[in-house]
Structure formats: C-alpha cells, structure tokens
Amino acid sequence: MSLTPLPYECQKCVLQFFEANRRFKLVERCDSLKAADKAAPLHIYKLYMNPRVIRINRHRYTLGLLRHLPKDHVYYSPYINNVNLDGGAAYDMDQYGLKDPRCNEVLSPGDLKVESKEKINNMEDMTMEMLQFAMRDFIRPQGRMQVQQREDPESSSEDDEDEAEDLPAEGSDDEDDDPQEAQIRRILGDAYLPRARYSSSESEASESEDEPDIDPAVTDQLEAYTNPYSWREENEPAPYRFGIRFQRMNLDFRRDRETFHGIIEYLDYNKKMYDAMKYITEKLFGKRAHPIVIKTLELGDAGGVYRLPENFKVKVSNMRFGTEFGLLWDGLNSIFHESTLPFKSLHMPLEHDHPVIHATQRLVIGTEKMFGENFAWIPFLLKLPQKNVYMLHSPLFHHDYVQLIDNWIETPKSIGTCFTFGVKQYHATQSTLNLLGDHPMVVSKRMEGVDCTEFPHCFNIPLTYESELNVYGKKRTENLDPLEFMPHVSWCLVFEVMPIGSALPLED
Secondary structure (H helix, E strand, O other), X not given: XXXXXXXXXXXXXXXXXXXXXXXXXXXXXXXXXXXHHHHOOOEEEEEEEOOOEEEEOOEEEEEEEEEEOOOOOOOOOHHHHXXXXXXXXXXXXXXXXOEOHHHHHOOOOOOEEEOOOOOOOXXXXXXXXXXXXXXXXXXXXXXXXXXXXXXXXXXXXXHHHHHHHHOOOOOOHHHHHOHHHHHHHHHHHHHOOOHHHOOOOHHHHHHOOOOOOOOHHHHHHHHHHHHHHHHHHOOOOOOOXXXXXXXXXXXXXXXXXXXXXXXXXXXXXXXXXHHHHHHHHHHHHOOOOOOEEEEEEEEOOOOEEEOOOOOOOEEEEEEEOOOOHHHHHHXXXXXXXXXXXXXXXXXXXXXXXXXXXXXXXXXXXXXXXHOOOOOOHHHHHHHOOOOEEEEOOOOOOHHHHHHHHHHHHHOOOOOOOEEEEEEOOHHHHHHXXXXXXXXXXXXEEEOOOOOOOOOOOEEEEEOOXXXXXXXXXXXXXXXXXXXXXXXXXXXXXXXXXXXXXXXXXXXX
8 A cells, every 4th residue: 555645735734733742743753744844833822931941831841950979979969869850950050060150141043131130039049158147057056067168066166156146136126137137038938047046055955945956958958059169169170970951741740650751861961051952942943934823921030041043933812921021021022923912911910011011902910919918909900901801819808899890880991891800719709799789789680601500690780871880700610711820710700891781680
C-alpha cells in the first residue's frame, strides 16, 4: 500500500489546529513538517513567561542551575541538595557560586530587558552585610552556626554579647526603624529569631524553657549563601560541579509521583542559562511567518531579560501582568501586534492609571491585598471607564453593595454594564442578597437562562425608561469564560444593566 504525503498547503491547514505542545512534538519528530510549521499560524490558549520559565497551556518548560557536591565534602549543603531536587537555582552564577549580574547586560537580537524596582525578596539578593547580620542573630549557645569570617568559636563570647546589646530588644521602637532587620525578617519569615530576643548567656539558655531551637535548615541556607563570598575573597573557585537542568512537564500529572510525565535533560555548564533559554524560545517561537495568537498571556513580576526570538510578535486577547505593570509594559510592549490593543481583558495591576489599562474592554481586579485593607473601593469602582469589571475575592461589605446600587440609581449606567464579584462562601452571597432584598426600590424577579437553585431570585431595579439593574447570584462553572480568572471562587454576585423587561416576573 503506497502512502501519499500531505501537500504543503494541507500540512499548514492541519497544523494550525493542533494543540501547541502536541504540534511541537510532532514537528520535532518529522523534519518534513518544519517548513509548514513555521508558515502556519500558531494558536496558544494560555502562555506564561518569565526570564526562566515558559508555560504553554498545561506544559511547563523550566531551566535551573545545579550545584553538585559529594555528601562527604566539607561544604556539602542539604539546602543546596534540596534546591537541586526542586529544579536548581533560577539564575546564572560566576566561578565562585555567586549570582552573576553581568548576564543581564548580555543582549542579543530579540532580547528585551525589563527593569525592576530595587527590592530584595530572596536570600540570593541579600548583600554580604545582611547575611552576616542575620547569621550573628542565629548564633546561640546550642547552635552550630559557623561564619567564615569570624573568630574561633572557642574564643570568648564577649564580642557576641556586645553585638547583642546593639540589637534592638523585643518591643522596642528601634526594631521597626531598622530597615536591614525588617528586610531579613521579611525574607526568612518565622524562622528569623533575633538573638537579642532571648537570653544570651549559656546558663540562662539552659534554664530557659522558652528558648527556641535553632532551625538547622535556616542556618544551613545562610551558610550556603555566605560561603561563596569567602571563596571570592580567597580567589578560590566554588567546589561545585555545575550543570543545567532542563525540564518539560505536563502539569496535569504533576502530582503523579509514581509515573513522571515529562522530560528532563542535563547539560554541561559550558554556556550560560540565558543561552539555553534563547535556544528554547528560538525552537518554539522563532522564524514564524505570522504573529502567535494567544488567548491569555501572563507575564511574571520579576525583572530581567526575556530571551525572545528576533521579530517575535503576539496577538493577545486577555492579558495578565504582574504588579509592576509600567515597567513590564515599557520593556515588552514591542512584542504586541498592533491589532492587539485594546486588550479584551486585563488582569488589574496596581498601576491602574496607565492609559493601556483605561483602554481595556474588560478589567479583572485582584485581591484587596494588592491595594491595602483600607482602600476606598466604591469611589474607585465608580471611576472605572470599563463596562465589564470582575473582582476576584470581593473585599466589599454588605453596605458597599447597597452604596453601589444607590449610585447607579442616581447616575444610571449604560446597558451592558456588568460588575461581577467573586465570593468564596455561599452564605456570604446569600446574606448580601437578603440585604439587597430590603432595598425600597427592589422587586424580586427571575432571570431566564440563569439556572441556580441556591439563588433562584433576581433583584430588579428600574433605572430609566429603557434600562434596569438586575442583581443575582450564580455558581461559577468551568466553561464560563469570563470567570476563568476566578479558579478559587465558587459563587459570583452579578450587577448587570439590561434592557427593560429582561427580568421576568416570578412564577406562581
């Protein structure tokens, strides 16, 4: 039986309907399809990118830097071993094992650099002074902590006692005024227990029942980050054997530890990780004849260099930015095809006054933590230019909803305006609806097509001769597209302006 290959035009037609990851695998195995693959439009349902990770639909492509040492080595670190097991470090290192900042200065055609605000969120970003400061706090009589640049542990502890006097005591005003200690506490969390909080003498420590044990995992982690500074001062290369770990994983099976559904490759560290990321993006996205069509694009918060192919372009419907919208937009706006703007939907960042945000058709607002607990929500919502707004995990109280209704009665919104508020618990939505039912202008009706036994009634308020406000609750369903941003929400409270007569009288 003879097989006739598909003509080139048919190949293009078929490939554009393949799921993106399946298409990559198929083309990787069939060289004859590579030309058609680059010529056919590529469609991606959801793409997440940061300088280290690419997630295409339900497949994640990750790079990490591994540091290997024998277990009997003097510098063997359980912390570094755990980092290796988790995929490796997320950044390139120099010969001493320190984070290599020079990598962000190396740019090739297509690379885009995103500036970031100067902030320290991880231990690898802490300076040597901060690390030594934290390590001094962890030195206690029963502890094992050893700092490379300190006196012999057999020597007198008078210096340690003097250092303890310099540290703020618990409850003192100086505690909140020390930005260095505040940063350390934010990074280490509950594990950070300054030595000055507790008795510093060995006798007191042995008698005190409240003296907490030192977490060896934290001290080991601190040592792992301070040792490279000592190696650099002594001009000794790090004793690690470096390597790059590449992982491609199907996230639908990430909890299946018996059977790993993915690919892991190990590479020598003779080139930097940014070279490897450039190679990956070139293979996946490079030299395509059409902009990549993406339903939802999400960009991570971290600054750095996005290693992208030259002339990389995307058409995006829904957009999720990190909190630093302005910096991300300034660095990456060139990748968007001119037909992308305005976005159909944009997940709300902090910088809500940006013109790109104002032009978005549908706005998705994050949790109240992004704005602060005392944020004035109602004035903010009333100023939004969008007709469609979705709030994840609504922070509004019952009286806020009543205030919103009163404002819309006084200043009616246009038909099509729809505000949706995500609510985690049924009784919270029910309590709000019960309160709205007591409003003097509310009439109980029903919404055709909204089949929800928990919320059978719709609260109807006439606004003008042509429009009415309908308030109703509904259960979130997986196939309800506008609520794809609400994965942890079970119920929604909807405020929608409709043509008069949209709500129907209650049936007898």
